[in-house]
Amino acid sequence: MENFEVIIVGAGPAGLKCAEVLSKANIKTLIIEKKETIGPKICAGGITRKFFRIFPDFPNNLLDFSTSEAFLHSPKHTHAIQTETPFVFTINREKLGQWQLERLKKEMVTIKTNIKVLKIEPNKVITNDNQQFGFKYLVGADGATSIVRRHLKLKSEKKIITLHYKTPSTAKNKLEVFMDNRLFNIGYAWKFPHKNYISTGCGADTRNFSSAKLKSNFHKWLTNKSIDLSNATYESAPILFDYRGYKFENIFLAGEAAGFTSGLTGEGIYPALVSGEEVAKLIINPGYIPNEIKNLLHYKKIQERFLTLLIIAGPFRNNIFNFIVNKLKKPKFAEKVASGFS
Ligand SMILES: Cc1cc2nc3c(=O)[nH]c(=O)nc-3n(C[C@H](O)[C@H](O)[C@H](O)COP(=O)(O)OP(=O)(O)OC[C@H]3O[C@@H](n4cnc5c(N)ncnc54)[C@H](O)[C@@H]3O)c2cc1C
Secondary structure (H helix, E strand, C coil), X not given: CEEEEEEEECCCHHHHHHHHHHHHCCCCEEEEECCCCCCCCCCCCEEECCHHHHCCCCCHHHEEEEECEEEEECCCCEEEEECCCCCEEEECHHHHHHHHHHCCCHHHXXXXXXXXXXXXXXXXXXXXXXXXXXXXXXXXXXXXXXXXXXXXXXXXXXXXXXXXXXXXXXXXXCEEEECCHHHHCCCEEEEEECCCEEEEEEEEECCCCCHHHHHHHHHHHHHHCCCCCCCCEEEEEEEECCCCCCEECCEEECHHHHCCCCCCCCCCHHHHHHHHHHHHHHHHXXXXXXXXXXXXXXXXXXXXXXXXXXXXXHHHHHHHHHHHHHHCCCHHHHHHHHHCCC
16 A cells, blocks of 8 residues: 555645645645546636735636626616726636646655545545555545545535536626526526636525526526527536534545535635645644634635525515615725625
8 A cells, every 4th residue: 555644635726735735845645536637627717816815826828707897786786896907707627727737746746537535444545446545644625525524424514506507608798696586595696708608607505495496597597688508518516615624633624625615605716725725734734823714714704694694584685685786886885895806
């Protein structure tokens, strides 16, 4: 059995960021990724300015789209948040994954793709092709259906179900978000432009709304908006936002596996990068104080308080959506909202 200081399950943004920091500290690391190619993931690919705090050198030519204008719709109002410089962007997940891969210190990282971790035992993992790998530390960066999380017997109750279409398009499209309780409950629908396609999707909290109802409402909405799906590809995936801790002796969780994702917006790329980096720093130095994780959790708590308010509001939810979109017309409030993206 080959032994590693750290084994990371999953090569998404969290796993790759964790491996980057570990490898640069000369820690012998193994990444196990079940997909053949690193990067592709069902995702709208939306990022905000915060992303560049982690990757200040991210090349502009890898961005699919950037805008200083985001349109928000409620049943009664429409308003565009506008800033002087771009604040929302979209990226292609495969390109992000491949770019992150290049940042690893190659001699310190072994990458095994196309194999899946099936079982975790004290200090070793077993894969679907019956290989065994030993670890001192294990990092579960394996997303919404994490096997590492299941091994830790953590509940996964807070989830968003998403429905997503990728439609080929090179037209100039706007970035838009649509809130309507009658259609998407506490969730929302989006249109996120990319270089060669537009991502149109919706998501809602599964505790509150059935996926069958969401699907039927989404299709009604697509028809009303005359969105042509003839060449579109359809995808669906859950988003886990049920945070129940990230450090369990020598086992860590990062990114969506830990539920760091926002339950309000579904934003998961930034929390994945931040938590992947923080977990690596904790492994390198057990005395490290992970303030960035504290900040993530603080922000997540505020968002989940708002989510609870939306749940309680029930049939009056549209009043809240209308109030917010209308209030965005006030520059000070709009500025405050936009600063949350930075
Ligand atoms: C429809 C949709 C739209 C979204 N839009 C956005 C958006 O616009 N902006 C945003 O910030 N976030 C968005 N998200 C959320 C975002 O995609 C995730 O939160 C983010 O990818 C989490 O990163 P991660 O590294 O934690 O996990 P992931 O990116 O899910 O990576 C986990 C990796 O682990 C691998 N894996 C899983 N199990 C095993 C196993 N047993 N063995 C080996 N490998 C394994 C998987 O193949 C995967 O590559 C969206 C999600 C969905 C579903």
